[in-house]
Amino acid sequence: MTDQHPIAVLGGGSFGTAIANLLAENGQHVLHWMRDPQQAEAIRQNRENPRYLKGIKIHSGVEPLTDLAAALKACDLVFVALPSSALRQVLQPVSGLLSGKLLVSTIKGIEAKSFLLMSQILEDIAPDARIGVLSGPNLAREVAEHALTASVVASEDDDLCQQVQAALHGRTFRVYASADRFGVELGGALKNVYAIIAGMAAAMGMGENTKSMLITRALAEMTRFAVKLGANPMTFLGLAGVGDLIVTCSSAKSRNYQVGFALGEGLSLKEAVERLGEVAEGVNTIKVLKSKAEELDVYMPLVAGLHAIVFEGRTLDQVIGALMNAEPKTDVDFIPTTGF
Ligand SMILES: NC(=O)c1ccc[n+]([C@@H]2O[C@H](COP(=O)([O-])OP(=O)(O)OC[C@H]3O[C@@H](n4cnc5c(N)ncnc54)[C@H](O)[C@@H]3O)[C@@H](O)[C@H]2O)c1
Ligand SMILES: O=P(O)(O)OC[C@H](O)CO
Structure with a gap:
Protein backbone atom coordinates (compact mmCIF):
# COMPACT_ATOMS: atom_id res chain seq x y z
CA MET A 1 0.00 0.00 0.00
CA ASP A 180 2.99 -3.11 24.32
CA ARG A 181 4.40 0.31 23.49
CA PHE A 182 5.91 0.81 26.94
CA GLY A 183 7.72 -2.54 27.04
CA VAL A 184 9.05 -2.24 23.49
CA GLU A 185 10.30 1.28 24.07
CA LEU A 186 11.81 0.54 27.47
CA GLY A 187 13.77 -2.41 26.06
CA GLY A 188 15.34 -0.17 23.43
CA ALA A 189 16.40 2.41 25.99
CA LEU A 190 17.75 -0.01 28.60
CA LYS A 191 19.87 -2.19 26.34
CA ASN A 192 22.19 0.73 25.49
CA VAL A 193 23.63 0.69 29.00
CA TYR A 194 24.48 -3.01 28.79
CA ALA A 195 26.08 -2.49 25.36
CA ILE A 196 28.52 -0.09 27.04
CA ILE A 197 29.42 -2.84 29.52
CA ALA A 198 29.78 -5.40 26.70
CA GLY A 199 32.10 -3.06 24.81
CA MET A 200 34.22 -2.68 27.94
CA ALA A 201 34.44 -6.44 28.38
CA ALA A 202 35.50 -6.83 24.73
CA ALA A 203 38.26 -4.24 25.13
CA MET A 204 39.54 -6.17 28.14
CA GLY A 205 39.79 -9.30 25.99
CA MET A 206 37.08 -11.20 27.83
CA GLY A 207 35.80 -14.39 26.22
CA GLU A 208 32.56 -15.66 24.75
CA ASN A 209 31.43 -17.13 28.09
CA THR A 210 31.70 -13.65 29.57
CA LYS A 211 29.74 -12.08 26.72
CA SER A 212 26.98 -14.65 27.10
CA MET A 213 26.86 -14.18 30.89
CA LEU A 214 26.65 -10.42 30.46
CA ILE A 215 23.86 -10.52 27.92
CA THR A 216 21.83 -13.03 29.92
CA ARG A 217 22.27 -11.26 33.24
CA ALA A 218 21.51 -7.94 31.51
CA LEU A 219 18.24 -9.42 30.29
CA ALA A 220 17.42 -10.58 33.83
CA GLU A 221 18.24 -7.15 35.22
CA MET A 222 16.34 -5.10 32.67
CA THR A 223 13.33 -7.40 32.89
CA ARG A 224 13.28 -7.12 36.69
CA PHE A 225 13.37 -3.35 36.39
CA ALA A 226 10.66 -3.29 33.73
CA VAL A 227 8.34 -5.49 35.76
CA LYS A 228 8.72 -3.15 38.71
CA LEU A 229 7.52 -0.37 36.41
CA GLY A 230 4.52 -2.47 35.41
CA ALA A 231 5.78 -3.72 32.02
CA ASN A 232 5.07 -7.17 30.63
CA PRO A 233 8.23 -9.34 30.94
CA MET A 234 7.26 -11.37 27.87
CA THR A 235 7.94 -8.36 25.64
CA PHE A 236 11.59 -8.62 26.65
CA LEU A 237 11.77 -12.02 24.96
CA GLY A 238 11.01 -10.37 21.62
CA LEU A 239 12.98 -8.44 19.03
CA ALA A 240 12.87 -5.17 20.94
CA GLY A 241 14.09 -6.85 24.13
CA VAL A 242 16.56 -9.68 23.86
CA GLY A 243 16.87 -9.15 20.09
CA ASP A 244 18.15 -5.61 20.43
CA LEU A 245 20.22 -6.52 23.48
CA ILE A 246 22.07 -9.22 21.52
CA VAL A 247 22.90 -7.05 18.53
CA THR A 248 23.96 -4.04 20.54
CA CYS A 249 26.07 -6.04 23.00
CA SER A 250 27.72 -8.04 20.19
CA SER A 251 28.53 -5.53 17.50
CA ALA A 252 31.35 -3.06 17.18
CA LYS A 253 28.99 -1.17 14.87
CA SER A 254 26.96 -0.13 17.93
CA ARG A 255 27.92 3.35 19.17
CA ASN A 256 27.15 2.39 22.77
CA TYR A 257 29.43 -0.63 22.46
CA GLN A 258 32.10 1.66 20.98
CA VAL A 259 31.87 3.99 23.97
CA GLY A 260 32.28 0.99 26.28
CA PHE A 261 35.22 -0.29 24.24
CA ALA A 262 36.94 3.08 24.56
CA LEU A 263 36.33 3.08 28.34
CA GLY A 264 37.81 -0.42 28.50
CA GLU A 265 40.88 0.88 26.68
CA GLY A 266 41.29 3.46 29.45
CA LEU A 267 39.74 6.57 27.90
CA SER A 268 37.61 8.83 30.10
CA LEU A 269 33.89 9.09 29.34
CA LYS A 270 34.43 12.54 27.84
CA GLU A 271 37.19 11.24 25.57
CA ALA A 272 35.13 8.21 24.57
CA VAL A 273 32.11 10.34 23.63
CA GLU A 274 34.26 12.85 21.74
CA ARG A 275 35.99 10.08 19.80
CA LEU A 276 32.59 8.67 18.79
CA GLY A 277 31.16 11.97 17.51
CA GLU A 278 27.65 10.45 17.25
CA VAL A 279 24.79 9.78 19.64
CA ALA A 280 25.26 7.02 22.23
CA GLU A 281 22.05 7.24 24.24
CA GLY A 282 23.26 4.83 26.93
CA VAL A 283 25.71 7.41 28.27
CA ASN A 284 22.88 9.58 29.58
CA THR A 285 20.79 6.58 30.62
CA ILE A 286 23.35 5.24 33.15
CA LYS A 287 22.70 7.92 35.80
CA VAL A 288 18.96 8.05 35.25
CA LEU A 289 18.65 4.30 35.52
CA LYS A 290 20.86 3.97 38.57
CA SER A 291 18.84 6.52 40.52
CA LYS A 292 15.50 5.09 39.39
CA ALA A 293 16.61 1.57 40.37
CA GLU A 294 17.52 2.88 43.83
CA GLU A 295 14.23 4.74 44.15
CA LEU A 296 12.29 1.58 43.20
CA ASP A 297 14.61 -0.71 45.18
CA VAL A 298 15.39 -2.91 42.17
CA TYR A 299 18.60 -4.96 42.29
CA MET A 300 20.65 -3.90 39.22
CA PRO A 301 24.28 -4.82 39.91
CA LEU A 302 25.48 -4.30 36.33
CA VAL A 303 24.07 -0.77 36.17
CA ALA A 304 25.45 0.02 39.62
CA GLY A 305 28.86 -1.38 38.61
CA LEU A 306 29.03 0.67 35.41
CA HIS A 307 27.97 3.78 37.33
CA ALA A 308 30.71 3.12 39.90
CA ILE A 309 33.36 2.92 37.15
CA VAL A 310 32.19 5.90 35.13
CA PHE A 311 31.05 8.30 37.84
CA GLU A 312 32.47 7.12 41.18
CA GLY A 313 36.10 6.54 40.29
CA ARG A 314 36.09 2.78 40.94
CA THR A 315 38.37 0.60 38.83
CA LEU A 316 37.20 -2.13 36.50
CA ASP A 317 39.00 -4.71 38.65
CA GLN A 318 37.25 -3.53 41.81
CA VAL A 319 33.83 -3.68 40.18
CA ILE A 320 34.41 -7.04 38.49
CA GLY A 321 35.61 -8.45 41.82
CA ALA A 322 32.51 -7.19 43.60
CA LEU A 323 30.18 -8.56 40.91
CA MET A 324 31.78 -12.01 40.85
CA ASN A 325 31.88 -12.26 44.64
CA ALA A 326 28.30 -11.12 45.19
CA GLU A 327 25.90 -13.54 46.84
CA PRO A 328 24.69 -16.14 44.26
CA LYS A 329 21.23 -15.42 42.88
CA THR A 330 18.45 -17.30 41.12
CA ASP A 331 18.90 -17.77 37.36
CA VAL A 332 15.44 -16.84 36.02
CA ASP A 333 13.13 -14.63 38.08
CA PHE A 334 9.91 -15.02 36.16
CA ILE A 335 9.26 -18.73 35.68
CA PRO A 336 5.50 -19.34 35.68
CA THR A 337 4.74 -22.14 38.12
CA THR A 338 1.29 -23.00 36.80
CA GLY A 339 -0.22 -23.73 33.40
CA PHE A 340 2.32 -26.31 32.18
N1 LIG B 1 21.89 4.56 14.47
C1 LIG B 1 21.24 3.46 14.74
O1 LIG B 1 21.70 2.35 14.42
C2 LIG B 1 19.92 3.54 15.45
C3 LIG B 1 19.03 2.48 15.31
C4 LIG B 1 17.79 2.55 15.97
C5 LIG B 1 17.48 3.66 16.75
N2 LIG B 1 18.38 4.66 16.85
C6 LIG B 1 18.02 5.80 17.69
O2 LIG B 1 17.73 6.90 16.84
C7 LIG B 1 18.01 8.12 17.54
C8 LIG B 1 18.85 8.98 16.62
O3 LIG B 1 20.06 8.34 16.45
P1 LIG B 1 20.98 8.40 15.16
O4 LIG B 1 21.73 7.12 15.15
O5 LIG B 1 20.25 8.75 13.93
O6 LIG B 1 21.97 9.57 15.62
P2 LIG B 1 23.22 10.18 14.87
O7 LIG B 1 24.26 10.45 15.89
O8 LIG B 1 23.58 9.33 13.70
O9 LIG B 1 22.64 11.57 14.32
C9 LIG B 1 22.02 12.50 15.14
C10 LIG B 1 21.34 13.52 14.23
O10 LIG B 1 20.53 14.38 15.04
C11 LIG B 1 20.82 15.72 14.67
N3 LIG B 1 20.59 16.59 15.79
C12 LIG B 1 21.26 16.66 16.97
N4 LIG B 1 20.73 17.62 17.74
C13 LIG B 1 19.72 18.17 17.03
C14 LIG B 1 18.81 19.22 17.28
N5 LIG B 1 18.81 19.89 18.44
N6 LIG B 1 17.91 19.52 16.33
C15 LIG B 1 17.88 18.85 15.18
N7 LIG B 1 18.71 17.84 14.87
C16 LIG B 1 19.63 17.51 15.80
C17 LIG B 1 22.28 15.70 14.23
O11 LIG B 1 22.57 16.81 13.43
C18 LIG B 1 22.32 14.39 13.46
O12 LIG B 1 21.84 14.59 12.16
C19 LIG B 1 18.72 7.72 18.84
O13 LIG B 1 17.82 7.76 19.91
C20 LIG B 1 19.13 6.27 18.59
O14 LIG B 1 19.16 5.51 19.79
C21 LIG B 1 19.58 4.64 16.21
O1 LIG C 1 24.55 2.26 17.70
P1 LIG C 1 23.70 2.15 18.94
O2 LIG C 1 24.46 1.61 20.11
O3 LIG C 1 22.95 3.42 19.22
O4 LIG C 1 22.59 1.04 18.63
C1 LIG C 1 21.85 1.17 17.48
C2 LIG C 1 20.54 0.44 17.57
O5 LIG C 1 19.82 0.84 18.70
C3 LIG C 1 20.67 -1.06 17.52
O6 LIG C 1 19.39 -1.63 17.46
Whole structure:
Protein backbone atom coordinates (compact mmCIF):
# COMPACT_ATOMS: atom_id res chain seq x y z
CA MET A 1 0.00 0.00 0.00
CA THR A 2 1.42 3.40 -0.89
CA ASP A 3 0.39 6.33 1.27
CA GLN A 4 -1.21 9.21 -0.66
CA HIS A 5 0.71 11.77 1.34
CA PRO A 6 4.46 12.02 1.64
CA ILE A 7 5.95 10.60 4.82
CA ALA A 8 8.15 12.74 7.06
CA VAL A 9 11.35 11.57 8.72
CA LEU A 10 12.81 13.95 11.29
CA GLY A 11 16.54 13.75 11.97
CA GLY A 12 19.46 13.79 9.55
CA GLY A 13 21.60 11.22 11.37
CA SER A 14 22.26 7.60 10.56
CA PHE A 15 18.92 6.14 11.56
CA GLY A 16 16.80 8.89 10.05
CA THR A 17 18.69 8.47 6.80
CA ALA A 18 18.33 4.69 6.83
CA ILE A 19 14.58 4.85 7.49
CA ALA A 20 14.04 7.57 4.89
CA ASN A 21 15.81 5.44 2.30
CA LEU A 22 13.79 2.32 3.16
CA LEU A 23 10.54 4.23 2.81
CA ALA A 24 11.58 5.70 -0.54
CA GLU A 25 12.68 2.29 -1.81
CA ASN A 26 9.15 1.13 -1.01
CA GLY A 27 7.76 3.81 -3.33
CA GLN A 28 7.02 6.49 -0.75
CA HIS A 29 7.77 10.16 -1.25
CA VAL A 30 9.79 11.09 1.82
CA LEU A 31 10.32 14.56 3.26
CA HIS A 32 13.52 14.15 5.26
CA TRP A 33 13.86 17.02 7.72
CA MET A 34 17.28 17.92 9.09
CA ARG A 35 18.51 21.07 10.80
CA ASP A 36 21.70 21.51 8.81
CA PRO A 37 21.11 23.28 5.44
CA GLN A 38 24.57 22.32 4.17
CA GLN A 39 23.89 18.69 4.82
CA ALA A 40 20.50 18.94 3.09
CA GLU A 41 22.10 20.59 0.06
CA ALA A 42 24.87 17.98 -0.05
CA ILE A 43 22.31 15.17 -0.01
CA ARG A 44 20.31 16.91 -2.76
CA GLN A 45 23.41 17.27 -4.93
CA ASN A 46 25.31 14.06 -4.21
CA ARG A 47 22.62 11.64 -2.98
CA GLU A 48 24.79 10.67 0.00
CA ASN A 49 24.96 11.56 3.71
CA PRO A 50 28.73 11.28 4.12
CA ARG A 51 28.93 12.21 7.80
CA TYR A 52 26.45 9.59 9.01
CA LEU A 53 26.09 6.94 6.28
CA LYS A 54 29.07 7.23 3.99
CA GLY A 55 28.84 5.17 0.83
CA ILE A 56 25.06 4.65 0.96
CA LYS A 57 23.20 5.94 -2.10
CA ILE A 58 20.18 7.98 -1.12
CA HIS A 59 17.09 7.19 -3.15
CA SER A 60 15.64 9.89 -5.41
CA GLY A 61 12.34 9.62 -3.50
CA VAL A 62 14.00 11.18 -0.43
CA GLU A 63 13.66 14.96 -0.42
CA PRO A 64 15.93 16.60 2.16
CA LEU A 65 14.56 19.81 3.64
CA THR A 66 15.13 22.18 6.55
CA ASP A 67 11.62 23.64 6.85
CA LEU A 68 10.12 21.63 9.69
CA ALA A 69 6.68 23.25 9.50
CA ALA A 70 6.44 22.49 5.77
CA ALA A 71 7.34 18.85 6.35
CA LEU A 72 4.76 18.45 9.11
CA LYS A 73 1.99 20.22 7.20
CA ALA A 74 2.47 17.92 4.20
CA CYS A 75 2.57 14.59 6.05
CA ASP A 76 0.28 12.48 8.23
CA LEU A 77 2.85 9.84 9.14
CA VAL A 78 5.99 11.15 10.83
CA PHE A 79 9.00 9.11 11.96
CA VAL A 80 11.02 10.87 14.64
CA ALA A 81 14.72 9.89 14.59
CA LEU A 82 16.28 12.67 16.66
CA PRO A 83 18.58 12.24 19.65
CA SER A 84 16.54 12.10 22.87
CA SER A 85 18.21 15.31 24.04
CA ALA A 86 16.75 17.21 21.06
CA LEU A 87 13.17 15.92 21.00
CA ARG A 88 11.39 18.54 23.11
CA GLN A 89 13.47 21.38 21.76
CA VAL A 90 12.63 20.47 18.14
CA LEU A 91 8.94 19.54 18.45
CA GLN A 92 7.59 21.77 21.24
CA PRO A 93 7.68 24.91 19.06
CA VAL A 94 5.64 23.18 16.32
CA SER A 95 3.26 21.32 18.64
CA GLY A 96 0.28 23.05 17.01
CA LEU A 97 1.04 21.19 13.77
CA LEU A 98 1.06 17.72 15.35
CA SER A 99 -2.61 17.27 16.14
CA GLY A 100 -4.01 14.10 14.52
CA LYS A 101 -0.64 13.06 13.08
CA LEU A 102 0.77 9.58 13.40
CA LEU A 103 4.03 10.13 15.31
CA VAL A 104 6.42 7.17 15.47
CA SER A 105 9.45 7.53 17.69
CA THR A 106 12.60 5.58 16.86
CA ILE A 107 14.47 7.19 19.75
CA LYS A 108 16.02 4.92 22.37
CA GLY A 109 16.46 7.22 25.35
CA ILE A 110 14.95 8.33 28.66
CA GLU A 111 14.41 11.93 29.78
CA ALA A 112 16.56 12.56 32.84
CA LYS A 113 14.32 14.81 34.93
CA SER A 114 11.04 13.03 34.33
CA PHE A 115 12.05 9.43 33.51
CA LEU A 116 9.71 9.74 30.53
CA LEU A 117 10.26 7.62 27.44
CA MET A 118 10.26 9.47 24.13
CA SER A 119 6.78 8.47 23.03
CA GLN A 120 5.51 9.72 26.40
CA ILE A 121 7.17 13.05 25.64
CA LEU A 122 5.44 13.04 22.26
CA GLU A 123 2.12 12.50 24.09
CA ASP A 124 2.98 15.38 26.36
CA ILE A 125 3.82 17.71 23.47
CA ALA A 126 1.01 16.53 21.19
CA PRO A 127 -1.90 15.10 23.21
CA ASP A 128 -4.08 14.88 20.09
CA ALA A 129 -1.56 12.94 18.02
CA ARG A 130 -1.56 9.17 17.48
CA ILE A 131 1.62 7.73 18.95
CA GLY A 132 3.78 4.68 18.28
CA VAL A 133 7.37 3.49 18.53
CA LEU A 134 9.67 1.57 16.23
CA SER A 135 12.33 -0.46 17.96
CA GLY A 136 14.36 -3.62 17.52
CA PRO A 137 17.79 -4.91 16.48
CA ASN A 138 18.30 -2.26 13.82
CA LEU A 139 21.85 -1.05 13.33
CA ALA A 140 21.39 1.83 10.89
CA ARG A 141 24.21 0.89 8.55
CA GLU A 142 22.99 -2.68 8.23
CA VAL A 143 19.44 -1.47 7.56
CA ALA A 144 20.82 0.84 4.86
CA GLU A 145 22.93 -1.94 3.36
CA HIS A 146 19.87 -4.20 3.14
CA ALA A 147 20.95 -6.78 5.66
CA LEU A 148 17.85 -8.87 6.38
CA THR A 149 16.36 -7.10 9.39
CA ALA A 150 13.30 -7.22 11.62
CA SER A 151 11.80 -4.48 13.74
CA VAL A 152 8.74 -3.90 15.94
CA VAL A 153 6.15 -1.18 15.66
CA ALA A 154 4.35 -0.81 18.96
CA SER A 155 1.22 1.13 19.72
CA GLU A 156 -2.18 0.75 21.32
CA ASP A 157 -3.40 2.09 17.96
CA ASP A 158 -3.78 -0.94 15.73
CA ASP A 159 -4.35 1.12 12.59
CA LEU A 160 -1.10 3.03 13.22
CA CYS A 161 0.78 -0.28 13.46
CA GLN A 162 -0.74 -1.43 10.19
CA GLN A 163 0.14 1.82 8.41
CA VAL A 164 3.73 1.63 9.60
CA GLN A 165 3.99 -2.02 8.56
CA ALA A 166 2.62 -1.18 5.12
CA ALA A 167 5.01 1.72 4.67
CA LEU A 168 8.20 0.07 5.91
CA HIS A 169 7.80 -3.62 5.21
CA GLY A 170 9.95 -4.63 2.25
CA ARG A 171 12.27 -7.20 0.69
CA THR A 172 14.89 -6.81 3.44
CA PHE A 173 12.97 -5.19 6.29
CA ARG A 174 10.27 -7.04 8.19
CA VAL A 175 8.06 -5.22 10.69
CA TYR A 176 6.25 -7.02 13.50
CA ALA A 177 3.49 -5.36 15.52
CA SER A 178 3.02 -5.14 19.28
CA ALA A 179 0.42 -3.53 21.49
CA ASP A 180 2.99 -3.11 24.32
CA ARG A 181 4.40 0.31 23.49
CA PHE A 182 5.91 0.81 26.94
CA GLY A 183 7.72 -2.54 27.04
CA VAL A 184 9.05 -2.24 23.49
CA GLU A 185 10.30 1.28 24.07
CA LEU A 186 11.81 0.54 27.47
CA GLY A 187 13.77 -2.41 26.06
CA GLY A 188 15.34 -0.17 23.43
CA ALA A 189 16.40 2.41 25.99
CA LEU A 190 17.75 -0.01 28.60
CA LYS A 191 19.87 -2.19 26.34
CA ASN A 192 22.19 0.73 25.49
CA VAL A 193 23.63 0.69 29.00
CA TYR A 194 24.48 -3.01 28.79
CA ALA A 195 26.08 -2.49 25.36
CA ILE A 196 28.52 -0.09 27.04
CA ILE A 197 29.42 -2.84 29.52
CA ALA A 198 29.78 -5.40 26.70
CA GLY A 199 32.10 -3.06 24.81
CA MET A 200 34.22 -2.68 27.94
CA ALA A 201 34.44 -6.44 28.38
CA ALA A 202 35.50 -6.83 24.73
CA ALA A 203 38.26 -4.24 25.13
CA MET A 204 39.54 -6.17 28.14
CA GLY A 205 39.79 -9.30 25.99
CA MET A 206 37.08 -11.20 27.83
CA GLY A 207 35.80 -14.39 26.22
CA GLU A 208 32.56 -15.66 24.75
CA ASN A 209 31.43 -17.13 28.09
CA THR A 210 31.70 -13.65 29.57
CA LYS A 211 29.74 -12.08 26.72
CA SER A 212 26.98 -14.65 27.10
CA MET A 213 26.86 -14.18 30.89
CA LEU A 214 26.65 -10.42 30.46
CA ILE A 215 23.86 -10.52 27.92
CA THR A 216 21.83 -13.03 29.92
CA ARG A 217 22.27 -11.26 33.24
CA ALA A 218 21.51 -7.94 31.51
CA LEU A 219 18.24 -9.42 30.29
CA ALA A 220 17.42 -10.58 33.83
CA GLU A 221 18.24 -7.15 35.22
CA MET A 222 16.34 -5.10 32.67
CA THR A 223 13.33 -7.40 32.89
CA ARG A 224 13.28 -7.12 36.69
CA PHE A 225 13.37 -3.35 36.39
CA ALA A 226 10.66 -3.29 33.73
CA VAL A 227 8.34 -5.49 35.76
CA LYS A 228 8.72 -3.15 38.71
CA LEU A 229 7.52 -0.37 36.41
CA GLY A 230 4.52 -2.47 35.41
CA ALA A 231 5.78 -3.72 32.02
CA ASN A 232 5.07 -7.17 30.63
CA PRO A 233 8.23 -9.34 30.94
CA MET A 234 7.26 -11.37 27.87
CA THR A 235 7.94 -8.36 25.64
CA PHE A 236 11.59 -8.62 26.65
CA LEU A 237 11.77 -12.02 24.96
CA GLY A 238 11.01 -10.37 21.62
CA LEU A 239 12.98 -8.44 19.03
CA ALA A 240 12.87 -5.17 20.94
CA GLY A 241 14.09 -6.85 24.13
CA VAL A 242 16.56 -9.68 23.86
CA GLY A 243 16.87 -9.15 20.09
CA ASP A 244 18.15 -5.61 20.43
CA LEU A 245 20.22 -6.52 23.48
CA ILE A 246 22.07 -9.22 21.52
CA VAL A 247 22.90 -7.05 18.53
CA THR A 248 23.96 -4.04 20.54
CA CYS A 249 26.07 -6.04 23.00
CA SER A 250 27.72 -8.04 20.19
CA SER A 251 28.53 -5.53 17.50
CA ALA A 252 31.35 -3.06 17.18
CA LYS A 253 28.99 -1.17 14.87
CA SER A 254 26.96 -0.13 17.93
CA ARG A 255 27.92 3.35 19.17
CA ASN A 256 27.15 2.39 22.77
CA TYR A 257 29.43 -0.63 22.46
CA GLN A 258 32.10 1.66 20.98
CA VAL A 259 31.87 3.99 23.97
CA GLY A 260 32.28 0.99 26.28
CA PHE A 261 35.22 -0.29 24.24
CA ALA A 262 36.94 3.08 24.56
CA LEU A 263 36.33 3.08 28.34
CA GLY A 264 37.81 -0.42 28.50
CA GLU A 265 40.88 0.88 26.68
CA GLY A 266 41.29 3.46 29.45
CA LEU A 267 39.74 6.57 27.90
CA SER A 268 37.61 8.83 30.10
CA LEU A 269 33.89 9.09 29.34
CA LYS A 270 34.43 12.54 27.84
CA GLU A 271 37.19 11.24 25.57
CA ALA A 272 35.13 8.21 24.57
CA VAL A 273 32.11 10.34 23.63
CA GLU A 274 34.26 12.85 21.74
CA ARG A 275 35.99 10.08 19.80
CA LEU A 276 32.59 8.67 18.79
CA GLY A 277 31.16 11.97 17.51
CA GLU A 278 27.65 10.45 17.25
CA VAL A 279 24.79 9.78 19.64
CA ALA A 280 25.26 7.02 22.23
CA GLU A 281 22.05 7.24 24.24
CA GLY A 282 23.26 4.83 26.93
CA VAL A 283 25.71 7.41 28.27
CA ASN A 284 22.88 9.58 29.58
CA THR A 285 20.79 6.58 30.62
CA ILE A 286 23.35 5.24 33.15
CA LYS A 287 22.70 7.92 35.80
CA VAL A 288 18.96 8.05 35.25
CA LEU A 289 18.65 4.30 35.52
CA LYS A 290 20.86 3.97 38.57
CA SER A 291 18.84 6.52 40.52
CA LYS A 292 15.50 5.09 39.39
CA ALA A 293 16.61 1.57 40.37
CA GLU A 294 17.52 2.88 43.83
CA GLU A 295 14.23 4.74 44.15
CA LEU A 296 12.29 1.58 43.20
CA ASP A 297 14.61 -0.71 45.18
CA VAL A 298 15.39 -2.91 42.17
CA TYR A 299 18.60 -4.96 42.29
CA MET A 300 20.65 -3.90 39.22
CA PRO A 301 24.28 -4.82 39.91
CA LEU A 302 25.48 -4.30 36.33
CA VAL A 303 24.07 -0.77 36.17
CA ALA A 304 25.45 0.02 39.62
CA GLY A 305 28.86 -1.38 38.61
CA LEU A 306 29.03 0.67 35.41
CA HIS A 307 27.97 3.78 37.33
CA ALA A 308 30.71 3.12 39.90
CA ILE A 309 33.36 2.92 37.15
CA VAL A 310 32.19 5.90 35.13
CA PHE A 311 31.05 8.30 37.84
CA GLU A 312 32.47 7.12 41.18
CA GLY A 313 36.10 6.54 40.29
CA ARG A 314 36.09 2.78 40.94
CA THR A 315 38.37 0.60 38.83
CA LEU A 316 37.20 -2.13 36.50
CA ASP A 317 39.00 -4.71 38.65
CA GLN A 318 37.25 -3.53 41.81
CA VAL A 319 33.83 -3.68 40.18
CA ILE A 320 34.41 -7.04 38.49
CA GLY A 321 35.61 -8.45 41.82
CA ALA A 322 32.51 -7.19 43.60
CA LEU A 323 30.18 -8.56 40.91
CA MET A 324 31.78 -12.01 40.85
CA ASN A 325 31.88 -12.26 44.64
CA ALA A 326 28.30 -11.12 45.19
CA GLU A 327 25.90 -13.54 46.84
CA PRO A 328 24.69 -16.14 44.26
CA LYS A 329 21.23 -15.42 42.88
CA THR A 330 18.45 -17.30 41.12
CA ASP A 331 18.90 -17.77 37.36
CA VAL A 332 15.44 -16.84 36.02
CA ASP A 333 13.13 -14.63 38.08
CA PHE A 334 9.91 -15.02 36.16
CA ILE A 335 9.26 -18.73 35.68
CA PRO A 336 5.50 -19.34 35.68
CA THR A 337 4.74 -22.14 38.12
CA THR A 338 1.29 -23.00 36.80
CA GLY A 339 -0.22 -23.73 33.40
CA PHE A 340 2.32 -26.31 32.18
N1 LIG B 1 21.89 4.56 14.47
C1 LIG B 1 21.24 3.46 14.74
O1 LIG B 1 21.70 2.35 14.42
C2 LIG B 1 19.92 3.54 15.45
C3 LIG B 1 19.03 2.48 15.31
C4 LIG B 1 17.79 2.55 15.97
C5 LIG B 1 17.48 3.66 16.75
N2 LIG B 1 18.38 4.66 16.85
C6 LIG B 1 18.02 5.80 17.69
O2 LIG B 1 17.73 6.90 16.84
C7 LIG B 1 18.01 8.12 17.54
C8 LIG B 1 18.85 8.98 16.62
O3 LIG B 1 20.06 8.34 16.45
P1 LIG B 1 20.98 8.40 15.16
O4 LIG B 1 21.73 7.12 15.15
O5 LIG B 1 20.25 8.75 13.93
O6 LIG B 1 21.97 9.57 15.62
P2 LIG B 1 23.22 10.18 14.87
O7 LIG B 1 24.26 10.45 15.89
O8 LIG B 1 23.58 9.33 13.70
O9 LIG B 1 22.64 11.57 14.32
C9 LIG B 1 22.02 12.50 15.14
C10 LIG B 1 21.34 13.52 14.23
O10 LIG B 1 20.53 14.38 15.04
C11 LIG B 1 20.82 15.72 14.67
N3 LIG B 1 20.59 16.59 15.79
C12 LIG B 1 21.26 16.66 16.97
N4 LIG B 1 20.73 17.62 17.74
C13 LIG B 1 19.72 18.17 17.03
C14 LIG B 1 18.81 19.22 17.28
N5 LIG B 1 18.81 19.89 18.44
N6 LIG B 1 17.91 19.52 16.33
C15 LIG B 1 17.88 18.85 15.18
N7 LIG B 1 18.71 17.84 14.87
C16 LIG B 1 19.63 17.51 15.80
C17 LIG B 1 22.28 15.70 14.23
O11 LIG B 1 22.57 16.81 13.43
C18 LIG B 1 22.32 14.39 13.46
O12 LIG B 1 21.84 14.59 12.16
C19 LIG B 1 18.72 7.72 18.84
O13 LIG B 1 17.82 7.76 19.91
C20 LIG B 1 19.13 6.27 18.59
O14 LIG B 1 19.16 5.51 19.79
C21 LIG B 1 19.58 4.64 16.21
O1 LIG C 1 24.55 2.26 17.70
P1 LIG C 1 23.70 2.15 18.94
O2 LIG C 1 24.46 1.61 20.11
O3 LIG C 1 22.95 3.42 19.22
O4 LIG C 1 22.59 1.04 18.63
C1 LIG C 1 21.85 1.17 17.48
C2 LIG C 1 20.54 0.44 17.57
O5 LIG C 1 19.82 0.84 18.70
C3 LIG C 1 20.67 -1.06 17.52
O6 LIG C 1 19.39 -1.63 17.46
